[in-house]
Amino acid sequence: MLLRLDTTDTRPLHEQVAAAIRRAIAEGECRAGERLPSARDLSTALDLNVNTVLRGLRELRDEGLLEFRRGRGITVAEGAAAPRSGLRIKVRELVAEASRLGYSRTDLIDMIRELS
Template sequence: MLLRIDPASSVPLFEQLAASVRAEASRGNLREGDRLPAAREVAVSLDINVHTALRAYQLLRDEGLVDLRRGRGAVVTDRVAHYSELGEAIPRLVASAKEVGVGVQTLTAMIRQEYGS
């Protein structure tokens, strides 16, 4: 499990952490039943507050990627399969956008627009 964050980035720490976990899922490095390191443990190793680490985990729980239970930790659900599926489709779209010079902000805005309608 490679979890990285960049304290200098403008992206919130908890989002970076969640994204880092998703990336592992997209690459197929996570399987149903796998257990993520404890929030307290992650907080120490990344030098962030426990609440921040927990918030990332709670975000992933809201998405359904992990189950959270006291004493047991964060366990990957069966939904991890969907993430690796999208892990193939997404790079294609991103490549197209980059080719024609459409930025991240614009692309994500267009997706939100499409999703909402």
């Protein structure tokens, strides 16, 4: 699993860690039952404090995406994969609704950029 954080992102680092792992799960890079690197290994790879990484991992545990097991480490929870196809369906619905309301794709992209 290769995680990268965006240095221009203004969100707290633990949220960025959680988001990167969420995306890896959604993209199928991490599958249910698969073991993640230790918090210490992730912190070294990301050049972050281990407590920052742990905070992001705990957030995912609380969401039900990860399981912490003594002696087994951190694994992706069964049924955790939120398939990317589900997001694609929602994006298609959004594009269709925008079109129905008279907005172009460019207009929609501009609206999304304004939210960032």
